[in-house]
Amino acid sequence: DSGVTQTPKHLITATGQRVTLRCSPRSGDLSVYWYQQSLDQGLQFLIQYYNGEERAKGNILERFSAQQFPDLHSELNLSSLELGDSALYFCASSVEGTGNTQYFGPGTRLTVL
Amino acid sequence: GDSVTQMEGPVTLSEEAFLTINCTYTATGYPSLFWYVQYPGEGLQLLLKATKADDKGSNKGFEATYRKETTSFHLEKGSVQVSDSAVYFCALSELSGANNLFFGTGTRLTVIP
Numbered sequence: 001d002s003g004v005t006q007t008p009k010h011l012i013t014a015t016g017q018r019v020t021l022r023c024s025p026r027s028g029d030l031s032v033y034w035y036q037q038s039l040d041q042g043l044q045f046l047i048q049y050y051n052g053e054e055r056a057k058g059n060i061l062e063r064f065s066a067q068q069f070p071d072l073h074s075e076l077n078l079s080s081l082e083l084g085d086s087a088l089y090f091c092a093s094s095v096e097g098t099g100n101t102q103y104f105g106p107g108t109r110l111t112v113l
Numbered sequence: 114g115d116s117v118t119q120m121e122g123p124v125t126l127s128e129e130a131f132l133t134i135n136c137t138y139t140a141t142g143y144p145s146l147f148w149y150v151q152y153p154g155e156g157l158q159l160l161l162k163a164t165k166a167d168d169k170g171s172n173k174g175f176e177a178t179y180r181k182e183t184t185s186f187h188l189e190k191g192s193v194q195v196s197d198s199a200v201y202f203c204a205l206s207e208l209s210g211a212n213n214l215f216f217g218t219g220t221r222l223t224v225i226p
Contacts (some may be wrong), residue, residue, distance in 0.1 A: 002158070043157075043202065045213040054160040056211035090156060090193055092214075098144035099164035100206035102214060 003027065004105035006091050012111045016080040021108045025072055025093030031055070032074040033094070033102060034066055038087040049074055081112045115140050119203050119217030126224050133221045134189040136177075136203035139184065144205040146179050146186040147214070148171075152191075152198045160188075160201070194225045 003026035004095040015017055025032050034046040036059075045058035049068035060066075063081075068074040078085060088109050120135040138146065148160040148170070151154040161170030166181035175190045186203060 002156070035214075042218050043216040045215075048211070048213055056213055058211075058213060072178055091202075092157075094212075099162065100212040100214075101147070101159065102206070102207065103159060104149075106156040109168070 002105065003105040004091060004103050005090075005091050006105035006108050008108060009106065010109050010111075012113065013081060014113055015081055015083060017081050017112075018071070018077065019081065021076040021078070021089050021110075022093075023047040023074045023076070023093075023105055024092030025074070025091075026072065026095075026103055029093035029095045029103075030072065031094045031096075032068055033074050034060075034071070034074070035090045035104075036087050037090060037093065041087075043090075046076070078110070083112050086110055086112045114216045115144070115205060115207060117203050117205055117215055117217040118162070120220055122219070123223060126173040126193055126223055128220070128223050128226050129192045130224075132188070132193045132222070133224070134188040134201055134203075135216060136188065137184050138186065138203075138204055138205050139167055140207060142207045142209055144207050145193045146177070147204045147206070148175070148188050149185070149202045149204060149216075150179055151202065151219070153199070157202065181190075195224045195226055198222055204221075 030051045046060040048056040091105045094102045142185040144163045161172040163170040163179035204214045
């Protein structure tokens, strides 16, 4: 158990819909990262937050957004969903001074029908 | 830009065989290097890491040495078990700027009794 939690574990929805994925980092970790794992693209970085502020952006679509709240949990919002958004979405957290060691949650499997 | 190249899989070995999974990287700075493991139906678990040149990371019988001269971080284990069957990902993270993880494509290992 990494200490990072994600909900829900599975999500099935239809094209055009909007969903919210939730992540709670390990206790004391200020950084939260979101990654997408798909068969064709592999593991890709989406976005990072540090202590409530956006720190870095990767290959995140404009239809996707995220935020980190004062209690440090984070949410990833996916809107106008397309079939190609079906993937595993992982959250990871890290603490400064550990060489950027990131601990991953169990993931949310999103299926868009 | 930063990238990780991993040995193509899948790899099938008999129990107690020696394992090597090759990983080379390209980085603009001085990255930390990681191996993550993903068991069937689960999230990513940190297996081992090395944060500077010549460091050796080790865990559960697995080892990898950070070789700056050859830009490599090959994963080895002397005697694999059936329970080691999983997908292994090599990854790097720069210590300055955006510190997200860049992942290789993953190598699927199957160990047969």
